[in-house]
Amino acid sequence: MFLAYHHTKRGDSVTLYELSDRLGGLIGTKTVEEGLVELAANGVLLTDSMKSMLDDIGLVPLYPNKASKRRYFWIHQKLSRLPISIFTGLRLLYTVGFKKLKFNEEQNFETWAGQMFGISVTKNIMEPAIGGVYGTRLDSLQAESIFSKWDGSGKSTILKEVKKNKEKTYGTVSFPKGMEDLVSHLIAYLKPKIQIKTQFQSESLEDILKWEGKIRVCMSLKNLLPLLGNQIKKEESPNLLSITTITRFGKIHLTKKPCFGILFGKNEGIHALGVLSNSDIFPDRANGGLHSETWIYPSAAKTDETISWESILEKDRNQITKKTDTPKAVYVTSWKGAFPAYDRKLFLFNKRLDDLESGWIAKGKNIRFFGNYRKGIGLRSLFESTSRE
Numbered sequence: 296m297f298l299a300y301h302h303t304k305r306g307d308s309v310t311l312y313e314l315s316d317r318l319g320g321l322i323g324t325k326t327v328e329e330g331l332v333e334l335a336a337n338g339v340l341l342t343d344s345m346k347s348m349l350d351d352i353g354l355v356p357l358y359p360n361k362a363s364k365r366r367y368f369w370i371h372q373k374l375s376r377l378p379i380s381i382f383t384g385l386r387l388l389y390t391v392g393f394k395k396l397k398f399n400e401e402q403n404f405e406t407w408a409g410q411m412f413g414i415s416v417t418k419n420i421m422e423p424a425i426g427g428v429y430g431t432r433l434d435s436l437q438a439e440s441i442f443s444k445w446d447g448s449g450k451s452t453i454l455k456e457v458k459k460n461k462e463k464t465y466g467t468v469s470f471p472k473g474m475e476d477l478v479s480h481l482i483a484y485l486k487p488k489i490q491i492k493t494q495f496q497s498e499s500l501e502d503i504l505k506w507e508g509k510i511r512v513c514m515s516l517k518n519l520l521p522l523l524g525n526q527i528k529k530e531e532s533p534n535l536l537s538i539t540t541i542t543r544f545g546k547i548h549l550t551k552k553p554c555f556g557i558l559f560g561k562n563e564g565i566h567a568l569g570v571l572s573n574s575d576i577f578p579d580r581a582n583g584g585l586h587s588e589t590w591i592y593p594s595a596a597k598t599d600e601t602i603s604w605e606s607i608l609e610k611d612r613n614q615i616t617k618k619t620d621t622p623k624a625v626y627v628t629s630w631k632g633a634f635p636a637y638d639r640k641l642f643l644f645n646k647r648l649d650d651l652e653s654g655w656i657a658k659g660k661n662i663r664f665f666g667n668y669r670k671g672i673g674l675r676s677l678f679e680s681t682s683r684e
């Protein structure tokens with residue numbers, strides 16, 4: 296829908312083919328008795344171009360409460376707002392500003408970051424922050440894949456790369472009825488301007504390549520792989536990650552003071568990657584004075600099929616609050632293979648896709664692939680990558 300939006304702005308004629316009977320993919324919000332339950336993304340990073348799209352579709356962003364500026368890391372079994380020493384912080388600033396950025400294809404993110412930033416920053420900041428966003432632990436990720444837009448040849452610095460093409464951001468926002476509002480407003484905006492064909496059963500790639508005009512394939516990596524068929528060799532096939540998001544409503548707050556949430560490092564005794572304090576962040580997320588939280592788990596957190604997600608969550612939560620609290624309601628959403636693993640295999644797969652695109656374009660077939668496996672996992676990256684043509 297972002298891509299369709301950018302094309303309609305340019306005056307192109309667009310037909311959108313959707314496999315399901317509903318648009319929005321992972322994005323969706325369930326309204327339950329206790330409040331709102333997000334099925335995937337809880338917010339989107341606001342930029343000027345995103346603001347102007349929201350104006351166009353007539354959607355007012357919901358800004359976070361001031362109190363949610365507080366963000367915690369769980370380090371050494373304690374909540375911490377600054378999980379590194381002042382000396383390590385100064386060293387980090389030096390690294391960002393002056394140390395030459397060099398990727399190493401042999402190293403996973405954990406090893407690479409350990410050399411780049413030192414053990415303390417890697418363990419206490421990188422592991423919880425990057426792991427929380429990419430849905431897994433650092434040893435399953437690769438720096439070059441995550442920062443594929445950056446020059447990692449040893450000539451640039453992180454600061455230079457961050458400044459390059461960086462649009463100003465205004466923090467994470469949601470919408471009055473949750474993320475579903477973004478979907479419904481985009482549909483209402485696009486409906487009179489484009490053709491939308493739902494419940495569309497994909498043809499083979501060969502058939503799609505016979506279509507006229509620009510062909511833009513925007514689907515999850517999981518659905519793209521069977522479509523690509525033998526264009527990609529079995530050993531080139533990237534890894535997929537499964538993720539579970541759990542929204543819990545209860546009486547007792549997670550932290551003494553309101554906060555945005557908590558990020559968890561490796562080997563800290565917590566199974567979750569992170570938790571968002573929804574009702575601290577945005578108004579009207581929970582009814583009847585309840586506290587709403589969303590916990591994110593990698594599939595590896597469920598080591599035993601007989602243990603429920605609910606009990607894993609309560610065990611984690613108990614370590615933080617040191618209080619037993621019976622939840623009012625818990626809503627579990629598991630996404631199988633929803634996330635691409637941002638590792639070396641994905642980096643090489645994207646190079647292969649670039650080559651395939653160039654090959655087809657050379658033969659007069661204008662086909663390109665977009666998705667959260669190409670240029671970043673978040674909605675902001677999807678919005679920006681689909682705007683560049």
Ligand SMILES: Cc1cc2nc3c(=O)[nH]c(=O)nc-3n(C[C@H](O)[C@H](O)[C@H](O)COP(=O)(O)OP(=O)(O)OC[C@H]3O[C@@H](n4cnc5c(N)ncnc54)[C@H](O)[C@@H]3O)c2cc1C
Nearest residue numbers: 313314320321335336337338497514515518540667673674
């Ligand atoms: C638990 C979770 C939390 C997240 N939190 C955030 C967050 O807070 N902020 C953020 O920015 N991002 C977040 N993300 C990431 C973000 O939600 C996703 O990366 C993004 O929604 C992916 O959108 P997409 O349209 O590329 O893919 P999808 O949402 O997978 O949509 C693909 C669409 O293509 C359709 N389709 C599939 N196959 C075909 C076919 N053959 N023919 C036609 N149509 C087809 C599908 O039905 C679907 O509608 C989160 C993701 C998860 C899972």
